Amino acid sequence: MLTQNRELIHGLFPQEIDLGNEPAYRRAQILEWLYRHRTRDFSQMKNLPVPLRTRLAEKYSAEHLPCVREQGSADTTRKFLWQLPTGDYVESVLIPASPGADGRRADRRTLCVSSQVGCAYGCRFCASGLDGWKRHLSAAEIVLQVLSAQSISGQRVDHIVFMGMGEPLANLDNVLKAITILNAPWGMGIAARNITVSTSGLVKKISELARQPLQIELAISLHGPDNETREKIMPINKKHPVEELIAACRDYQAHKKRRITFEYILIEDINSSQEHARRLARLIRGIDAKVNLIPYNTVPGLEWKRPNDDVCKKFAKILREHSITCTIRLEKGHDIAAACGQLRLQKFLDEKQPNAPYALKAPAKSTDPPPVGAPALV
Numbered sequence: 001m002l003t004q005n006r007e008l009i010h011g012l013f014p015q016e017i018d019l020g021n022e023p024a025y026r027r028a029q030i031l032e033w034l035y036r037h038r039t040r041d042f043s044q045m046k047n048l049p050v051p052l053r054t055r056l057a058e059k060y061s062a063e064h065l066p067c068v069r070e071q072g073s074a075d076t077t078r079k080f081l082w083q084l085p086t087g088d089y090v091e092s093v094l095i096p097a098s099p100g101a102d103g104r105r106a107d108r109r110t111l112c113v114s115s116q117v118g119c120a121y122g123c124r125f126c127a128s129g130l131d132g133w134k135r136h137l138s139a140a141e142i143v144l145q146v147l148s149a150q151s152i153s154g155q156r157v158d159h160i161v162f163m164g165m166g167e168p169l170a171n172l173d174n175v176l177k178a179i180t181i182l183n184a185p186w187g188m189g190i191a192a193r194n195i196t197v198s199t200s201g202l203v204k205k206i207s208e209l210a211r212q213p214l215q216i217e218l219a220i221s222l223h224g225p226d227n228e229t230r231e232k233i234m235p236i237n238k239k240h241p242v243e244e245l246i247a248a249c250r251d252y253q254a255h256k257k258r259r260i261t262f263e264y265i266l267i268e269d270i271n272s273s274q275e276h277a278r279r280l281a282r283l284i285r286g287i288d289a290k291v292n293l294i295p296y297n298t299v300p301g302l303e304w305k306r307p308n309d310d311v312c313k314k315f316a317k318i319l320r321e322h323s324i325t326c327t328i329r330l331e332k333g334h335d336i337a338a339a340c341g342q343l344r345l346q347k348f349l350d351e352k353q354p355n356a357p358y359a360l361k362a363p364a365k366s367t368d369p370p371p372v373g374a375p376a377l378v
């Protein structure tokens with residue numbers, strides 16, 4: 001069981017691990033146990049001297065996060081509800097690959113991770129902000145979502161998206177530390193280009209990120225091509241209007257030379273007209289960008305609707321006529337509320353409806369077979 005009394009060792013860089021008088025090469029041995037063998041018990045680290053194992057166990061925790069609920073859906077998307085050492089809960093979603101263009105399954109496993117408990121930004125389509133912001137996650141709590149999901153699923157995660165609960169750029173220091181550990185050869189070895197940070201548009205933080213050496217991907221939750229439209233969806237637009245945000249994206253690209261992804265949720269009668277599509281094309285002209293069009297997911301308790309398929313296709317057609325690369329995202333995980341903007345809401349609803357059939361139960365053992373297939377709830 002994770003406790004608050006000992007530091008979480010998975011949030012440390014190698015040089016931060018206190019070895020006492022032991023030689024430095026012990027660090028490489030410890031890291032191998034932690035990340036290659038996923039050992040959670042220092043007493044099992046057989047090539048370390050016993051006094052060092054004892055010292056580490058007194059000072060640090062190597063436990064993974066307890067999973068208090070796991071849901072698997074028909075398309076094998078799996079959602080994990082983790083309990084943190086403070087007793088808070090966050091979720092991660094393991095997303096299988098979409099079929100490739102040639103119909104074959106691409107071999108990739110993406111984990112969508114959370115970066116905060118709750119969220120302060122209140123994007124109107126998003127379930128994560130419904131019960132407010134509580135705190136930032138530590139670097140360890142981010143890394144442990146990945147490690148714990150790998151251990152439970154038995155699958156190697158090779159792509160990470162920061163699109164779970166929270167605004168990652170509001171917690172930039174911890175997020176960058178976690179990414180460094182996830183990316184490091186001594187850590188989880190996940191390629192930086194396979195790690196995407198998504199932001200609602202924190203302009204100053206985008207500029208800070210542009211000056212970081214890590215070659216990660218940036219996604220912007222845009223959702224509106226002008227201030228009037230975007231403000232209906234993204235309250236942050238009042239602070240950082242569209243022009244400022246796009247200028248920050250141009251600056252980012254000038255430094256990083258990497259393609260930016262714009263996320264655009266299509267909502268009926270709000271931002272999905274053909275005129276909106278033309279304005280969007282004008283707004284991002286000259287940026288090397290890809291637009292992900294995401295037909296809105298109906299979220300219980302929120303009022304908006306998904307436009308019909310024709311509206312979505314026309315929107316995409318206009319962007320393509322302006323030479324903008326775009327995709328209409330095939331949402332996965334719809335039936336377990338794990339699609340974009342739906343994280344956290346279910347927990348929120350559980351609390352409002354304590355007799356709901358999916359109310360929390362005792363922690364699942366990581367060796368339990370996962371409920372894959374029908375949307376079975378554990």
Ligand code: SF4
Nearest residue numbers: 119122123126129166
């Ligand atoms: S979309 Fe992101 S920034 Fe906006 S409320 Fe949801 S978690 Fe927060």
